[in-house]
Amino acid sequence: MNNLRNVDLNLLVVLEALLAERHISRAALRLHLSQPAVSHALARLRQLLDDPLLVRGQGGLVLTARAHELSGPLAEALAQVRILLGPSGFQPATARRTFRLAMSDYGAMVVLPNLLRAVRKAAPGIELVVTQGSREAMSAQVADGEVDLALGVFVYQPEGVRMAALFEEQYGCAVDAATVRDHGRLDQVAYLARSHVLVAAHSEKVDPIDAAIAKHGGRRKIACVVPHWSVAPALIAGTNLVLTTARRSLAALEDDPRFAVFEPPFAFPGFTFSAIWHERNDADPGHAWLRERLLAVGAGQGLDEAISLRG
Template sequence: MNNLAGIDLNLLVVLDALLAERHVSRAAVRLNKSQPAVSHALARLRDLFNDPLLVRHGGRLEPTIRALEIAPRLAEAMARMRSLLAPVGFDPATERHVFRVAMSDYGAAVLLPRLMATLRVEAPHVDLIVSQASREVMASQVVDGEIDLALGVFPAHGEGIRSSLLFRESFACLADASRLGGSLAIDLAEYLVRPHVLVSLRGDASNEIDLALAATGNARRICLAVPHWSVAPDLVRGTDLVLTVARRILPQADADGLAVFEPPFAIPPFDFEQIWHRRRDGDPGHRWLRALVARLLGDEEPVTTAGVKYGAQRTL
């Protein structure tokens, strides 16, 4: 491995794709190669590293310990090579690029409609591949180079991760207005009596709402836990259920017949961020995407980027 003259460096491009896709056929599509060619390259990589690198588990290829050690270093090296060979700027009006972005159902609801509408006008050749995972998995995917950008709530940042605050979010309650007795709000006693809907990937009570309620010495009854924000508002219609959610998600729902009101106890707000790895800092396209996301989710009036070319960032 020390003599680069005897190594086909194109194999590393294949390995980078295989580690990202965990699937031979998808890696072949990504590389515009045939499946047999990618399989042959994997066999050569296994000989080169003297390790299986990827082993089949179900319908996926799972990386070995050696491959997991290689992945972040390889992703960083590939990013540096792309940066070296890429043009010195990024023109969103003409550039062809695919970004891989991870976000929750909530993040998709508040960002994707505005983002796609903007991309179709300002960057018609820029495509997105959006995935969803827990905050811990998204952070590890950023570090490993599997995704370019992650949006969500990240209380802790791993080594090499950069972040920027997009907005600070608060909570509100949603209930069927006809079940509130004309007050359009409830007190803490009524809140505790009523059944609740919880939006959570894991369905447990280790969330901001229940932790804040526990701090008051109380607990609520969660009669339904769902993993998606989008379906939750309709679940309270015609019932005595209460939904406590991030406030920005509520305008996405049809509020006809539903009442929005303040929680009857204090829930700390949370910071919604975008995170990326430091190896992406100088990538002009990545800088453009981060700036666009920040603009769309910020409180200021959007400003068009049409005709603006994003140059490579220079570090003094």
């Protein structure tokens, strides 16, 4: 058993970065250390824990089984240490900290701009690092401590992961305005007669739009499948394709005369866009501060309100 007096706490911080980045150079950038310093720390960690931790694999470094086991406990332990050693409260004006967020490009489009403006004005020393992943991957990253917050459409969450609704979203349709009369809408027959652009993010197996149409005995003809919400509107320009997607992602097309935006001809179920985080961060003042601003932005409060919440 390792004697706690012989353990350098900084090694655990390096280990946290290595487990998250799985890349020595990126971990060094994240920690503001040199690559040799991180390599040296990894060598000490391997000796301390009697495990290689990261090994060469296809496409780069991969975690050993022992490293996977350590991810959750390490994140929880460091979260508690930061609370213990940090100031009694969170001072946004002077705080220097990096928060890791995961979200799709839809989340980045509708939430991130106002969130970043609120954070920059109140806490200029805060850095937000945003990554993207499937909802399953983001849930696992939150549970393992690889990200602080994830935004998306979540149903089931692992034990210890908390969730808060940011807003309710509905679907809308968009077509090239030249393909409909007087910027009108399509009825069910015309809708199904056309081909469609489908936004299918990662491993999601059942599309809710197609599931709803199937209940009416219909089926869409898919011409193009893309993984990103933001590129989809550009794909229908100059074609007779139909895009059915989250209504907020069509906001920029509402006043664009080149496009017609309308309600779907079928009753598609809406969805709840939420934030998730691990309960280990509940008592972290900085994390709570960021969550408050995120919830304010999601609720549609103005920038001033989001900034003014508790400092």
